[in-house]
Amino acid sequence: MTGAAVNRVAAAIDAAAEIEDPVTEPLDAGKPRILIEHCDPDRTVAALRDILSSAGGLYDRGVPVRLAFDQLQGAAVARVITADSLVRIAHEVCRPFALKELRDGTVVEKNARLPRSLAVMYLDWRGDWRLPPLNGIASAPVLENDGTIHCDEGYDRGSGLWRENVPALAGLVPDRPTLGDATAALRLIRETFKTFCFADASTVRDEATGIEFVDTSVPPGQDESGFIAGLLTAVCRPSLHLAPAILIHAAPMSGAGAGKGLLARCMSIIAFGREPHAVTSGSTAEELEKRISAELMEGSPVLFLDNLNNKAFKSDLLASAITERPARVRVLGRSQMVQLNASALVILTGNGLSVAEDLARRFIAIELDPRTENPEARAFPNDIQAEVTARRPELLAALLTIWRWGRLARDLPKGRTLGSFPQWCPWVRDPLLALGCCDPAERVSEAKERDGRRQAIGEFFSAWWDSYRDRPMPARDLGDELTRIVNPQGRDRQYVSSLLEKLAGTRMSGFVLTRQPAAGKWGVATYALKMTGEQQRHRDHRGHRADEAPQTDAEGPMPPMTPMPSGTGEKSELHDPGRQQWKARV
Template sequence: MTDLSPPDWMFQAGDPGPAPDDWDYAPAGNMSPVRAGAGPAKAQENTDDTVAHLMRQARRPIIEYVDCELPRIVNMACKALVDAGVPLYSRDTALVRPVTIRGTARGNLVRSDGVTILVPVTKAGLVEILTAAIDWRRFDGRKGEFKPVSCPPVVAETILARQGDWPFPQLAAVVTAPTMRPDGSVLNVPGFDCDTGILFASDLNWPTVPAAPSKAAAQTALADLRDLIESFPFVEPSDRAAALAMILTAIARPGLPSAPMFGVSAPTPGTGKSKLVDIAAILATGQAASVLSAPREEAEMQKQIGAVLMAGDAFITLDNIEYPLRSEFLCQALTQASVAVRVLGESKTLKLPTSATFCATGNSLRFAGDLTRRVVLINLDARMERPEERVFKRDVIAVAKSDRVRLVTAGMTLLRAFIAQRGPRIVPALGSFEGWSNLIRSALMWLGEADPLGNAAKVRENDPERERMLSILAALPRGRSWTASEIGKEVQSNGLLSDALFDFMERGNLNTRRFGHFLAKNERRIMEGRAIVRRGERQKIALWTVEDLGLDPSDPDDF
């Protein structure tokens, strides 16, 4: 059930609406009856005001509409909305409002905290908001006086047409649980946080997280989180550490500049991959993870991820992946603070924050290309033919929902303790994810957990692109220079070379242009002590060779 009633969107915390004495009123014809104020409060909560109540208020701000004063009237209307605390936000050049999706309470069932999504503000919706918040007047020539009217649609149209030139705050993320700011402090008060652009939307009672917990308190908090996931069949201690890292990342993600993707893999269906991901999602958002398919086409991948980023989803899962996952757009979303997303059905793009936690699940999950260094892998193995028939001591999903407040508080306590006690950072940090490594990874290892990146080498080794590259390096001529065209001739008589370059073959011949692009893209990429190196030109055609760099693949100091 979608709750679109005014308590969810008309005003924010701590602002019950316009106070009568705060408004300046003017006689008919004066265009300045707007409230003075400093803008939205740092943290505000929803109130129980309704549209009907607002309409009955005798002293709402008055705006007397005159056609020739449209720019000034639009400015006044925007200021009135900001001063009234109406929760409208900018997302780059889009105007959005938060909407909370709630279930229906039945009997003694305690309603879980609803998930809050962002929806675009339409002209009709904005007319309604403006009409509820402002007392509009228009001159009646027959009566010779101003009379009450609804907000003129042209005002809403003009506001929307300004596309980012608004006084409304830029919204970076929506959370439904306490989270960590970039400076390491905890955002614990529901409402909009002006310093970070994070909207904390929750009706639950959240306890205050201590500013400086002890290491003993952090160990107790870690035990609570470990107890939640103890029934999962982790293969190695590093897999459990990676699962804990996924949980901590999910609740602290808005304060991190970037975070890796978490991949949950198992050899057999029914091992609990989706359940483990849902636990992290429930703690972070109150709901199971938003599940997407993983299309092979890059354009479709961009559309799907872009749509959920525009909606403000904080936890995104690519589910049941059956092929090696690769995506340039996904790589960007994981490492960059924002990405350009094309708005569906429109010829425009938005630059949106990427403050979501990304996960992927699959049987014998594999990653390809640049994505391999952006993944934290979690391996599960129940060592059973039918793991779905296992009987658990308790329903961990139900526990995550019922104990969400306690468990999220435990996670925040753990991270605050690491910061306050100046826990050591693991060196070297994970490239492109230094902030995540210095906080999430280091905090877990500070408390004695294994390295969450313990499976990093396995992820790289299982990369099909790496396998292809190694086979090509092994098949290409060594000890001499050659051109792409010369290799094209040798393919006809060299079965090993033909098999290695199969992806570049078309109708029995080597596509030398595509092969040349491959050589240029992978120039000097070292794999097991060898690399493709350019050796000048012959008649303006690039010469290549496979160079043995004399490095020992088993010696980490050589790489």
């Protein structure tokens, strides 16, 4: 059946439904009425827009959505409004009617069903729904830059968040915390999670149980510091414009059962009062992108990708969602991209997991090492997940004490610059540095080193320098042993030329690849490596360094270029500027 036929059938069904409505049926009292005008659908859609925007319950998340209670998650999620569901919602909040002329010429009102076509028109009216924005669903308090903590529930217009299950923290967080208060709060967090096997932590052994605990008498290491920073990030995430994601990983095979998923669940319970639902990556990259889009559209406080084992994870959509706000995502079932203010905390877990390409600088890395071949056989004296559930207000108050102390303190030490997250650094990272934690930003370079593609390019540059130093080389003259590093499949030379074109300007392993354009019709582009260092400073808008004098003839002649072929001999030098340029330089 063609599209036109489908539309005619739908119109006939709508008309039949209107005719079958009894004229004598009383109109619903108390509901606003909306006149169905088939000849002027814009007026009906505008009236519907005004009624829905004033009735409440609908929100703008790139598309109209409503809040629905999910029994499995035990909390609200955002559901995209379809045309059919909009018809039902419209009848819940108003009473559509039509005018009918009787045989005696009298015009009467009769109940009518809102045509589905008008619902479609409403949904297509992007930018004029007049609905409040929904940036996410949060069960953590809303925080302000001056240290104010809001624990109210319901919709917050200032942040665009729907808040529920926020614990009452009155009297638990000091109004003006001292250094001693923040230090005690950090000690409480460390003591609660000391049974987790952070890879570089100093440990002590309990002779009675045989269990190794983190030694909390010494400052936390990189992995424990990454966890504490990730936990405080989770608490602050609804109020942060952007925040780094969290990567929890362990060794391949022997890392199974190390507690990666348990640690992620404990973080979510403390920050949001509920467990995250785990999402796997699927069998293809396209399926992964669809799952990420669906999870972000739901507005859940956590996007938890679990069991990403033995892979270098990459996702352009996830990279955009972490560092762009709004980010553009595709609505499932539609060829439509929408702008989405994603406020979800992103957590990735897996054995042998690393993040590749541009994701490397967007994650706080936490490595677990159970130091045994059978981590699942370890016994612990308590159920940590049940404990953090029961003690959520206490642990949440401890984290907010650290946060408020950092907001009110002055002259805190600052760590390494972490691009894209200027608000996260003073809110989360800097207070923890002042309390003796390590800087999670220092792990960014380690994440880059784990990226296999970066390793291959670094090896390629080093081998290039050993063979050619800084001589300009065309792609066709590179040796087979060199090109095999980045072209192990042995594809044609065109692939190598295209790769070098993309790598021009790339800085890796202390080198930068430069490109010299072809001169004249018969010339070819050449590439050369230059060593980078502190002596290379910022270049001005003309490409010269501030401390670099312009080249003169005293510096020596330019390197000779590849001679131009003579062609057919029919062209004169007057008509071949490239040849003139080459002869002048020679």
